[in-house]
Amino acid sequence: MSKDIKILVVEDDENLRFLAAMRLKTEGYQVLEEADGISAIQTITTEKPDIVLLDWMLPGKEGSEVCEEVRKNGFEGLVIMMTAKAQDVDKIDAYQFGASDYVTKPFSMDVLVAMLESKVKFLLNAERSEIHRFGNMEHHPNIHTLFRDGKKIELTILENRILLYFLRNPNQVISREDLMLEVWGYNSDVNTRTLDMHIVRLRKKIEVNPDNPQLLQTVRGVGYRFNVGS
Amino acid sequence: MSKDIKILVVEDDENLRFLAAMRLKTEGYQVLEEADGISAIQTITTEKPDIVLLDWMLPGKEGSEVCEEVRKNGFEGLVIMMTAKAQDVDKIDAYQFGASDYVTKPFSMDVLVAMLESKVKFLLNAERSEIHRFGNMEHHPNIHTLFRDGKKIELTILENRILLYFLRNPNQVISREDLMLEVWGYNSDVNTRTLDMHIVRLRKKIEVNPDNPQLLQTVRGVGYRFNVGS
DNA sequence: TTAAATTTTGAATGAGTGGTTAAATAATAA
DNA sequence: TTATTATTTAACCACTCATTCAAAATTTAA
Numbered sequence: 361m362s363k364d365i366k367i368l369v370v371e372d373d374e375n376l377r378f379l380a381a382m383r384l385k386t387e388g389y390q391v392l393e394e395a396d397g398i399s400a401i402q403t404i405t406t407e408k409p410d411i412v413l414l415d416w417m418l419p420g421k422e423g424s425e426v427c428e429e430v431r432k433n434g435f436e437g438l439v440i441m442m443t444a445k446a447q448d449v450d451k452i453d454a455y456q457f458g459a460s461d462y463v464t465k466p467f468s469m470d471v472l473v474a475m476l477e478s479k480v481k482f483l484l485n486a487e488r489s490e491i492h493r494f495g496n497m498e499h500h501p502n503i504h505t506l507f508r509d510g511k512k513i514e515l516t517i518l519e520n521r522i523l524l525y526f527l528r529n530p531n532q533v534i535s536r537e538d539l540m541l542e543v544w545g546y547n548s549d550v551n552t553r554t555l556d557m558h559i560v561r562l563r564k565k566i567e568v569n570p571d572n573p574q575l576l577q578t579v580r581g582v583g584y585r586f587n588v589g590s
Numbered sequence: 591m592s593k594d595i596k597i598l599v600v601e602d603d604e605n606l607r608f609l610a611a612m613r614l615k616t617e618g619y620q621v622l623e624e625a626d627g628i629s630a631i632q633t634i635t636t637e638k639p640d641i642v643l644l645d646w647m648l649p650g651k652e653g654s655e656v657c658e659e660v661r662k663n664g665f666e667g668l669v670i671m672m673t674a675k676a677q678d679v680d681k682i683d684a685y686q687f688g689a690s691d692y693v694t695k696p697f698s699m700d701v702l703v704a705m706l707e708s709k710v711k712f713l714l715n716a717e718r719s720e721i722h723r724f725g726n727m728e729h730h731p732n733i734h735t736l737f738r739d740g741k742k743i744e745l746t747i748l749e750n751r752i753l754l755y756f757l758r759n760p761n762q763v764i765s766r767e768d769l770m771l772e773v774w775g776y777n778s779d780v781n782t783r784t785l786d787m788h789i790v791r792l793r794k795k796i797e798v799n800p801d802n803p804q805l806l807q808t809v810r811g812v813g814y815r816f817n818v819g820s
Numbered sequence: 821t822t823a824a825a826t827t828t829t830g831a832a833t834g835a836g837t838g839g840t841t842a843a844a845t846a847a848t849a850a
Numbered sequence: 851t852t853a854t855t856a857t858t859t860a861a862c863c864a865c866t867c868a869t870t871c872a873a874a875a876t877t878t879a880a
Contacts (some may be wrong), residue, residue: 478652480870516826516827517826518826518827531733532715532732532733533732533733533734535830538708538712541705541708546701546704547704550827550828550829551828551829551830552868553828553829553830553868553869554827554828554829556869556870557827557828557829557869557870558827559868559869560869560870574653578867578868578869579733579734579744580746580747580835580836580837580866580867580868581746581747581836581837581866581867582734585733633851724841746836746837746838747837747838748837748838750868754847758835780838780839780840781839781841781856783839783840783842783857784839784840785840785856786856786857786858786859787838787839787840787855787859788838788839790857790858790859790860791838791857808856808857810846810847810856810857811847811848811855
């Protein structure tokens with residue numbers, strides 16, 4: 361399996377860092393190393409690794425700060441925090457700083473490798489992401505974005521979800537109930553007006569002439585239908 | 591209601607699995623059970639269930655792996671992931687592994703049943719996508735649409751219902767009473783003129799020359815007959 | 821924290837559909 | 851032929867459903 365995955369190990373403990381880097385290299389990963397927060401930020405920015413293994417306690421800058429900062433700069437790779445059990449970081453906290461997951465020290469190299477395996481699989485999967493084309497538009501649901509002739513149109517979370525549902529069920533009548541069930545879940549009590557509102561806004565983004573929708577059409581008394589292809 | 595839907599529940603927690611299986615059986619589904627990923631893959635391959643309820647965390651193989659693998663083997667049924675809230679899988683992520691939807695644990699059996707209901711409805715709908723052809727026209731009753739040489743003609747709910755009844759009983763004389771019973775039900779008090787009116791409107795949409803109907807013809811004193819070239 | 825963006829909601833508006841009436845037309849019977 | 855009955859059609863009204871608007875509530879970002 362050709363992984364071709366770049367991992368940055370940020371850890372001030374020489375021994376641990378060396379051990380981890382060694383093992384990851386033998387597993388076939390491309391490995392970079394840093395020992396402090398400042399350098400880590402620089403390396404992440406320039407090298408754009410796929411995964412960052414990041415110690416929680418670092419000289420220079422704390423792991424949480426590093427994580428926050430690179431996220432702000434648009435880094436989208438996975439960040440895995442390494443924390444000592446004593447520090448007892450709540451999982452939630454780690455996520456708050458933009459980390460993707462965490463491991464508690466001490467951990468065996470086998471555990472680390474196993475975890476990375478599953479993360480990598482996830483990465484690879486995410487790459488062959490879903491794209492829907494219709495008319496002169498492209499919908500990339502993963503990044504909540506729509507492109508009209510290459511021009512970017514941002515979608516809100518709900519717009520994205522609604523559009524995705526339509527695109528997965530094109531040329532069919534979708535009842536309001538089904539749509540609301542899909543978007544808001546089973547035990548929600550959102551007003552039906554809300555749905556209308558979102559349809560309106562979605563039309564403004566996808567239709568050439570929103571007053572005379574050609575793609576997202578209403579089927580009176582039944583629901584909506586998204587027309588794709590002939 | 592004979593559902594005749596086969597559901598496989600894959601869950602290692604005995605209690606939860608038993609509970610779910612129990613409830614689903616009483617709901618009239620045919621239920622299979624597995625406790626680990628390996629067995630699940632085998633059962634899915636041999637039994638080809640319509641729906642798989644799949645735990646995200648499983649011994650042997652993870653839910654995502656199971657999903658990916660059976661998809662690769664050509665399984666086309668619905669896969670619904672069950673995930674703990676803490677795992678916090680984005681809906682989009684679940685889809686990437688080939689899942690059709692997901693529920694977060696803990697969930698009530700009622701929620702589960704409600705969800706499956708809508709999924710099943712969808713399944714059944716997809717199966718019986720009825721289409722009727724006559725002359726140069728195609729009637730797609732599910733989407734309330736008629737195509738004349740590929741050109742779309744929208745039908746209202748009643749037009750759709752009336753036309754469908756005729757197309758299901760072609761080349762026969764349909765009495766006004768039967769038609770009204772079919773369209774408006776038993777305890778309706780609609781005027782018989784109303785029916786005429788709808789026939790007129792329908793003719794305007796389907797006949798080449800509505801003044802001289804060739805398809806939907808009157809049988810004076812009795813009712814109507816829809817002519818379809820044998 | 822405040823500000824901005826997003827989502828939700830109730831009320832008002834508007835459009836489309838379905839139903840009725842009554843007059844016009846067609847078919848049948850006397 | 852005329853009288854009678856059945857059907858077609860147009861015009862109209864009422865009602866439901868969809869849309870829009872404005873504003874409140876909520877979430878997210880700064």
